[in-house]
Amino acid sequence: MSTIDYNAELIAAGAHVRSRWGAIRFFIRRYPLGAIGAAIMTLVIFAACFAPLITVYDPLSTNAAVSLAPPSAQHWLGADFMGRDVYSRIVYGARISLAVGAGSMLLGCTLGVTIGLLSGYLLGWFDLITQRVIEMMQALPLLVMALIMAAALGPSLHNTIIAIAIPLVPYVARVIRANTLSLREQPFVEAAKAIGMSETRIALRHILPNTLAPLIVLATAQLGSTILTEASLSFLGLGVPEPHPSWGRMLSESAAEYVRTAPWLVIFPGLAISLAVFGTNLLGDALRDLLDPRQRS
């Protein structure tokens, strides 16, 4: 009977890595699509952080002389009807998309985790009422809720973040609550209670860290969703207002009128949105396979 050297097999497969580079190599080899997603996201973050260094023109400065100029050596992706450089606006637009996307995702997730944790841990009437409210909020499509919130709050950068974050809360709260419900039955919670740990400490030190894995998966998926929602709101004119360069608003300004005359105004901002969301989706899928195989698609 031959013995299997488990350690050697695992090391050959790439597990038990000690070095950080080894871990990254493992991730790339095991989840190639996820690595591509991570690369795309790094590109977007890089563009957002170092925007002034990689652009020549100011995204807000107009120049009527080059209005509707096609892509050329001076304007790599062309210029819009006010003569603003499209490439600069797209690079600076990454800031807006990331700020609103990540901001609303973080806000929504924080609120959702709090509500879900409390709801799943405390149970009782609090849980009952919260659950009903969550069901009601989920009856409306996300975009519709974000739309009326944006309309009610008024157009500004932080209002857009709030308007997108609030409709996210029920989705996050539901997932966290389900996890909390299953976790509170675990023996280690019972043991913690037996040694006299306070409820708050149990919730924060034991339950919360164990909900992190599905939360990360959810958060990456929601990031793509928030970026798309911000683009849709700005496209409809109810999202991020002037003068911030938003990819979605760039598409509304160039609506059906320029479809014939200036296709670069339509192609590139939309490509930027699609690429960013594609990156988050790829990364999200890989993270889900890595952290929570039960959800594997």
Add this chain to the structure above:
Amino acid sequence: MGAYLVRRFGLMLITLFGISIIIFVLLRLTPGNIADILFDAGGYVDPADKAKIMADLGLDKSLPAQYADWMGGLLTGDLGYSYQTERPALEEIAPRIPITARLAGLALSFAVLIGVPLGVLSAVRQNTRLDYLLRVISLSGLSMPAFWLGLLILMAFVRFFGTIPIYSEEPVGFWNTLLMYSVPAAAVGFRSSALMMRLTRSSMLEVLRQDYIRTARSKGASERTINYYHALKNAVLPVVTVIGIEAAFLLGGLIVTETVFNIPGVARFLVEAIRWRDYPMVQNLVMFIAVVVVVINFIIDLLYAALDPRIKFAD
């Protein structure tokens, strides 16, 4: 089964009631109301005039009273008047409903007819090049903004056919109507079909792992019988639930698609009403959307209970 039905119906009514409160409260978040806007826009300065406008519109009553007015109106069929056009709201909304319904129905059929078979194909040929291709296509379908896809389709039409499929007047005849609606329906249905594909694929994979599939195979059933008779029948169940969730999502996509293709439907009307700050209209439209979504989910729940014997006999 009967008790289940009654319970779900009661829950549906409570949900609708709660949603109406949420909508009502959300639209009164901003300080200042329509009277202020009309007031400033009209250039009035006399507070007495403003008080009169508010009394006319019923805005001087307390919030619960305003809510009761609205609810009472909804239940008796009186949706109030549009601030913008000053016609009864029902007259504005009613003709737009069949347009959006046609678009949504066409988009959903497109999504199911394309998404489900491709999902089955992807699952049956798992990890082949075809599977990867389909998965990448569906993922990009989920990543593309619906309005960008619509704009790209417009561009393609202009480049290759020389026409723009933008709605200008109501088409007559069945084929004209189908042609007119199928382009925007394809634009908004692409995303839904991508979701259907992913879900059908994962559901099929889940089912194909089951023991009874292995049994059927060992008994000598052909691959075709296994895939379509045993597996698909069971895999379809979660897809049916998702169609209900998709209905909600589809409406969101319709909002931007109707704007791009200039279709005078309910979804685009919502955006217009918001732009005009016509809050009573916005209230009614959002309530309408909520009712549609909740009713569809209710029907899907019933369908699911009918299809899955475990639920029927659980009560």
